Amino acid sequence: MGLVDRGRLPKPLTSLFNLGRSYSLWVYQWGLACCAIEMGAAFGSPRYDVMRLGVIPLPASPRQADLVVISGTVTDKMAPAIKRLYEQMPEPKYVISMGSCANCGGPYWDSYSVTKGVDQIIPVDVYVPGCPPRPEALLEGIVLLQQRIKNEDMGARWRGEGTRPMSAVDGSSAEKGGVPVVVD
Amino acid sequence: MTMLGDRQQLSYIAAQAADARVNVELETEGMTLNIGPQHPATHGTLRIVARLDGEQVVWAEPVAGYMHRGYEKLTEVRTFPQVTALINRIDWLGSFANEVPFILAAEKLMGVEAPPRAQHIRTILFELSRIANVSLFLGDLGVQLGAVTPVFFAFRDREYVLNLIEAATGGRFHPNFDRIGGLKDDLPAGFIDETRTVMVKLRRFCDEIESLLFGNEIFQSRTRGVGVIPRDVALSYGLSGANLRASGVEWDLRRDQDLPMAWNKADWKVWTHPDGDSFARCWVRLQEVRESTKIVDQLLDTIPAGPVMTKVPKIIKVPEGEAWVSTENPLGEMGYYVVSKGDLGPFRVKIRSASFNNISIVPWVLRGVYVPDIITILASLYFILGDIDR
Numbered sequence: 280m281g282l283v284d285r286g287r288l289p290k291p292l293t294s295l296f297n298l299g300r301s302y303s304l305w306v307y308q309w310g311l312a313c314c315a316i317e318m319g320a321a322f323g324s325p326r327y328d329v330m331r332l333g334v335i336p337l338p339a340s341p342r343q344a345d346l347v348v349i350s351g352t353v354t355d356k357m358a359p360a361i362k363r364l365y366e367q368m369p370e371p372k373y374v375i376s377m378g379s380c381a382n383c384g385g386p387y388w389d390s391y392s393v394t395k396g397v398d399q400i401i402p403v404d405v406y407v408p409g410c411p412p413r414p415e416a417l418l419e420g421i422v423l424l425q426q427r428i429k430n431e432d433m434g435a436r437w438r439g440e441g442t443r444p445m446s447a448v449d450g451s452s453a454e455k456g457g458v459p460v461v462v463d
Numbered sequence: 464m465t466m467l468g469d470r471q472q473l474s475y476i477a478a479q480a481a482d483a484r485v486n487v488e489l490e491t492e493g494m495t496l497n498i499g500p501q502h503p504a505t506h507g508t509l510r511i512v513a514r515l516d517g518e519q520v521v522w523a524e525p526v527a528g529y530m531h532r533g534y535e536k537l538t539e540v541r542t543f544p545q546v547t548a549l550i551n552r553i554d555w556l557g558s559f560a561n562e563v564p565f566i567l568a569a570e571k572l573m574g575v576e577a578p579p580r581a582q583h584i585r586t587i588l589f590e591l592s593r594i595a596n597v598s599l600f601l602g603d604l605g606v607q608l609g610a611v612t613p614v615f616f617a618f619r620d621r622e623y624v625l626n627l628i629e630a631a632t633g634g635r636f637h638p639n640f641d642r643i644g645g646l647k648d649d650l651p652a653g654f655i656d657e658t659r660t661v662m663v664k665l666r667r668f669c670d671e672i673e674s675l676l677f678g679n680e681i682f683q684s685r686t687r688g689v690g691v692i693p694r695d696v697a698l699s700y701g702l703s704g705a706n707l708r709a710s711g712v713e714w715d716l717r718r719d720q721d722l723p724m725a726w727n728k729a730d731w732k733v734w735t736h737p738d739g740d741s742f743a744r745c746w747v748r749l750q751e752v753r754e755s756t757k758i759v760d761q762l763l764d765t766i767p768a769g770p771v772m773t774k775v776p777k778i779i780k781v782p783e784g785e786a787w788v789s790t791e792n793p794l795g796e797m798g799y800y801v802v803s804k805g806d807l808g809p810f811r812v813k814i815r816s817a818s819f820n821n822i823s824i825v826p827w828v829l830r831g832v833y834v835p836d837i838i839t840i841l842a843s844l845y846f847i848l849g850d851i852d853r
Contacts, residue, residue: 311508312530312849313555313636316599324618357508357529360500386549389540390533411636 293433300345300371301428302333304421307344309364311351314378314411318350321414334421341367346424348417349403352380352387353394365401373428375420376403379410386410474830478514478522493521498837500529508848509822513829513837520837523829525822530852538812543569543643543779546809550799551637553816554850557596557793559588559628562641565812567722568788568801569643572781576723581645581771586725587658587762588631588640589790590755594665595624596793597752600845601672604745607842608685613675620668623661630654643779645772655763662756669753677746686742690828690840693739700827701820704795705751706844708735709743716791724790729761741843748845780807794818794850814853818846 288296306329308318321327322336329336338344341364353361365374376397379385384395397403404427407420481493499510508529514522534553538546550565551558563585570576577585602617625635630651632638640647676682692702697710707714715733717726734750736743781803789798795817802811821844828840 313552316555317636320618320622323614324622325615326619326622352530352532354529354531356531357500360529386552387532387537390537392531392533413635 288433294429296433297429297431301425304334304346304373304425305338305344306334306336307338307341307347307364307368308336309347309349309361311349311353311357312378312380314350314381317411317414318348318377318417321417324414327414327418329418329421332418332421332425341365342369344368345371346373346375346421348375348377349381349397349401350377350411352385353397353400354392355394356392358394358400361397362400371431371433373404373424374401375405375407375417375424377407377417377420378412379408382406382408474522474826481514481516481521496834500526509841509846509851511825511829511837511841513834515834518833520829520832520834523826523837525825527819527822527851530848532849532853534853535812535814538809540808542807543781543809546812547641548637548639550814551639552849553814553853554596554792554794554797554818554847555636556599556847557592558634558637559592559632559640560596560790560792561797562639563589563724564788564790564792564797565799565801566641566643567790568786568799569779569781569803570723571786571788572784572801572803573643573775573779574782575644575773575775577645578770578773579725579767580649580769582723583725583728583762583766584631584646584650584771585641587759587766588628588638589724590759590762591624591628591658593755593793594752594759595621595628597748597755598624598665598668600748601669601676601745601752604842605676607838608682610676610679610682613672616668616671616675620664623664627654627658627661630657642772642775644775645770649771650766655766658759658763662760665756666753669749669756673749677742677749683742685835685839686745686843687738687740689741689836690832690843691738691740692824692828696824696827697739700824702795702824703817703820704791704793705747706744706795706821708733709747710739711735711737716789716796720790722788722790725762726758728765729758731758731761741839744843744845778807780805781809789815792817794845794847795821797850816850816853818848818850819853822846822851 310318322329376382380387381397384393387393388395405420405424407416409416494515496513496515500508510526510529512524512526513520534549537549541549546565547562550561553561598617598621602614605613628638629635631654632640692710694710694712697707698712713733713735718733731754734747736747783803783805785802787798787800789796797817798815800813801809804810829837
């Protein structure tokens with residue numbers, strides 16, 4: 280992709296790439312705690328069925344994944360493993376932090392062994408609040424992430440300047456674009 | 464216990480010897496296989512370190528602590544009503560069952576007892592959470608052994624149970640519904656009829672799983688005779704719940720204890736299995752789901768009228784004392800040793816969770832098995848990481 284790394288990707292091509300990427304998300308599920316079961320319900324149950332959104336759960340390895348859902352309590356003992364997993368994923372990669380524990384520590388805000396938020400370790404694109412969030416909330420988080428991917432400037436991402444430049448709310452690459460999305 | 468200690472020592476020596484032998488005779492090395500901390504077959508974040516001699520495990524050890532959230536310390540800085548919100552999340556598949564022993568211990572200290580209607584509804588919700596827990600186990604069991612279909616059935620039918628719990632308590636997963644002296648609220652209108660239809664669906668689900676999995680020749684050949692835990696070993700390792708009953712010990716705290724709950728008002732059976740292998744553990748759990756649906760059906764007929772809450776002060780101060788209450792939770796015996804100094808919160812809470820003791824047998828039972836059997840044995844032992852690490 281010579282066009283991409285020179286930063287001169289024509290706009291129609293960008294849209295085409297972004298469309299393709301947003302509807303073929305391979306999700307690596309990092310199931311940690313209670314939220315993992317709700318994530319399992321969203322990914323594996325006939326009622327929620329995440330595949331209709333163009334999301335493919337259960338790749339064999341993080342090296343095949345585009346998106347990781349950190350679902351559950353991140354402890355200080357687990358944190359190095361999560362960082363290593365994130366580093367194994369190929370670019371472009373996205374992170375959804377699912378549940379209060381992964382967002383900010385949740386009910387364990389004063390615990391000695393819990394990492395207060397996975398965003399201390401890896402950058403997060405979408406926060407899904409709830410304890411645990413319903414499967415519908417996770418699906419909305421994924422839809423918001425897809426909107427963000429569609430509006431992304433691939434050239435900028437390739438050059439490493441502002442890996443999260445886009446705001447999924449209005450689609451503009453404003454200065455505040457680095458702010459991650461929170462599902463309401 | 465000394466005998467078992469010697470056995471562990473021996474197995475460690477055997478591991479060393481196997482390494483040495485392989486090194487000398489074949490000029491190869493023994494292999495250390497690390498499973499986890501994130502692996503689909505470990506129900507979360509358990510890590511198993513296994514030393515292999517070819518295909519055989521010579522030494523295996525579970526590494527716990529990846530999900531340690533410090534419950535026992537956190538309870539010391541919470542008030543009594545706040546603790547239930549926290550301990551919901553220990554065994555996250557059957558949350559309501561976690562609250563009950565703690566609340567019973569606090570009630571024991573305070574000298575209050577929930578009204579009969581609250582006791583009945585507690586028991587119904589307890590059994591519903593057991594059904595939600597174990598039905599997911601039955602589906603997940605298929606995935607572990609290479610059959611993907613059962614998990615879809617399990618998630619489909621589990622949703623009905625979660626709907627019931629949500630209708631009654633407001634929470635799909637973590638109800639936080641139990642209060643000292645009763646329950647937060649009464650049952651909603653239409654709950655009883657809806658529960659009856661769901662119980663019929665769940666019994667059909669059990670039949671489906673039985674014909675899909677338990678009658679399957681591949682399933683049987685992968686589970687029968689694999690990971691046999693004899694009766695005396697199960698007892699000495701402190702196993703509880705279906706793992707113990709599958710080794711032929713007829714022991715169920717719901718029946719054997721006199722708690723202010725409504726289990727003794729229903730007619731049900733404690734299932735045991737003489738074999739003690741993986742198949743027996745799975746089979747006992749399947750029967751337990753059936754028994755739970757029976758218990759719920761019978762209790763629905765006999766819910767007494769009356770309030771769901773006794774008179775307790777608005778600000779709950781538990782008098783000084785110590786109490787131990789344990790119940791038969793979906794995973795086994797779960798108990799709380801509550802020490803109160805007369806403050807708003809407990810002074811110390813010791814949590815005895817079932818999975819921690821259940822996986823303590825992993826080094827013993829994994830010795831000498833083949834690598835694919837590790838997954839079968841871990842799946843059939845059935846632990847939940849929040850319940851191990853707390």
